[in-house]
Amino acid sequence: MTKKPSIATMCVQAGYNPKRGESRQIPIIQSTTFKYENSDQMARLFDLEDSGYFYTRLANPTNDMVAAKIAALEGGVAAMLTSSGQAANFYACFNICNAGDHIVSAASIYGGTFNLLGTSMAKMGIEVTFIDQDASEEEIAAAFKPNTKLLFGEMISNPGVAVLDVEKFARIAHSHGVPLIVDNTFATPVHCRPFEWGADIVTHSTTKYMDGHGVSVGGVIVDSGNFDWEANAEKYPGLCTPDESYHGLTYTKKFGKLAYITKATSQLMRDFGSIQSPQNAFYINLGLQSLHVRVKQHSESAKKVAEFLSSHPMVSWVNYSDLPGDKYHDLQQKYLPDGSCGVIAWGLKGGRDVAIRFMDNLQFVTIETHVADCYTCILHPASHTHRQMTDEQLIEAGAAPDLIRLSIGLEDPDDIIADIEQAIEKAVKE
Numbered sequence: 437m438t439k440k441p442s443i444a445t446m447c448v449q450a451g452y453n454p455k456r457g458e459s460r461q462i463p464i465i466q467s468t469t470f471k472y473e474n475s476d477q478m479a480r481l482f483d484l485e486d487s488g489y490f491y492t493r494l495a496n497p498t499n500d501m502v503a504a505k506i507a508a509l510e511g512g513v514a515a516m517l518t519s520s521g522q523a524a525n526f527y528a529c530f531n532i533c534n535a536g537d538h539i540v541s542a543a544s545i546y547g548g549t550f551n552l553l554g555t556s557m558a559k560m561g562i563e564v565t566f567i568d569q570d571a572s573e574e575e576i577a578a579a580f581k582p583n584t585k586l587l588f589g590e591m592i593s594n595p596g597v598a599v600l601d602v603e604k605f606a607r608i609a610h611s612h613g614v615p616l617i618v619d620n621t622f623a624t625p626v627h628c629r630p631f632e633w634g635a636d637i638v639t640h641s642t643t644k645y646m647d648g649h650g651v652s653v654g655g656v657i658v659d660s661g662n663f664d665w666e667a668n669a670e671k672y673p674g675l676c677t678p679d680e681s682y683h684g685l686t687y688t689k690k691f692g693k694l695a696y697i698t699k700a701t702s703q704l705m706r707d708f709g710s711i712q713s714p715q716n717a718f719y720i721n722l723g724l725q726s727l728h729v730r731v732k733q734h735s736e737s738a739k740k741v742a743e744f745l746s747s748h749p750m751v752s753w754v755n756y757s758d759l760p761g762d763k764y765h766d767l768q769q770k771y772l773p774d775g776s777c778g779v780i781a782w783g784l785k786g787g788r789d790v791a792i793r794f795m796d797n798l799q800f801v802t803i804e805t806h807v808a809d810c811y812t813c814i815l816h817p818a819s820h821t822h823r824q825m826t827d828e829q830l831i832e833a834g835a836a837p838d839l840i841r842l843s844i845g846l847e848d849p850d851d852i853i854a855d856i857e858q859a860i861e862k863a864v865k866e
């Protein structure tokens with residue numbers, strides 16, 4: 437092909453190019469180990485002198501095909517699959533942070549990531565400062581310290597569906613000599629490629645739109661290859677000084693633009709072991725093959741439902757950036773011109789009780805701890821996923837206590853609207 441293939445073509449084809457007589461669909465290499473002919477061949481793999489597969493905890497061909505597709509979609513140089521989105525965000529940060537380091541993160545992020553950064557990584561001696569992503573550059577810059585190692589945010593936040601000003605975040609990160617990590621789970625590379633706006637590393641919970649069918653939990657880290665670790669070598673000794681657990685090799689010197697992903701694979705995956713299973717990677721690839729078609733439909737249907745909700749007298753507020761007048765509509769038009777995603781955040785008048793009665797009266801829209809697959813589902817974070825948080829923490833995390841998270845699936849949007857309409861009617865009458 438002479439021109440760079442479009443996103444649609446890459447969704448179907450990237451990452452695997454079978455030769456004569458090989459399987460058209462990617463093969464599932466369901467094997468723990470790989471055979472070599474002599475001791476020296478194996479030794480060279482362990483020294484990272486040759487590349488090759490030796491144990492699936494570190495790398496597997498099926499996983500690598502899927503990782504290569506996602507790297508192509510995001511416009512990155514390399515990617516690594518993980519067993520979940522949580523593992524992806526943990527590794528993405530821990531790959532460049534040690535005990536005693538500090539992270540600056542947007543506060544409106546997924547509850548799991550909020551806990552990961554604020555609680556579990558705190559126990560490892562890595563401190564986080566949460567900031568309001570809509571604050572001015574000066575206010576956000578004030579959160580940085582000499583030991584800050586990265587800036588983190590979500591392209592479209594879960595569950596508040598706030599849109600990140602990526603260019604602003606990239607400017608702040610780079611002026612402090614640190615990379616910007618963006619969780620692009622909700623936007624997907626079909627609607628936004630954060631590297632084009634200055635992000636350095638992108639993560640995903642592939643459990644959501646990439647899989648798209650509620651089949652397999654997974655995650656991925658993609659590196660743009662753009663961040664200059666050597667220029668900030670004193671901040672990143674793990675990448676820029678010899679790794680004694682690999683006979684003193686230095687990742688940046690030996691692997692150049694692949695340093696970050698190589699370290700994540702050969703060190704973090706080796707030691708923590710949250711590898712994706714090849715079978716699940718195969719399922720993710722099936723999802724990726726229709727990602728461009730599904731994301732378009734999810735977003736068109738969600739816009740229709742969001743319009744219905746905004747005009748309903750019992751609905752107190754609707755957050756959906758593809759509605760004119762939404763707080764994030766300008767950022768939406770800049771970063772997500774082809775559409776948002778399938779998730780809508782909104783509130784019902786009458787508070788928590790009405791919200792619960794409404795959800796209990798839905799017929800085919802189901803209550804699920806999930807988003808971003810083919811089934812329309814709903815959740816009340818204050819009663820479900822975020823129930824460990826106080827009202828103040830909920831507001832800080834972009835999840836108001838009355839927030840209902842509605843994820844629009846691939847059913848007919850008119851049927852979804854009819855189900856919501858009848859359930860609101862019953863909730864109000866009861």
Ligand SMILES: *Cc1c(COP(=O)(O)O)cnc(C)c1O
Binds near residue numbers: 590594641655
């Ligand atoms: C779901 C989600 C995660 C966590 O992913 P898992 O695959 O459930 O571990 C991280 N970030 C965002 C934005 C998510 O929606």
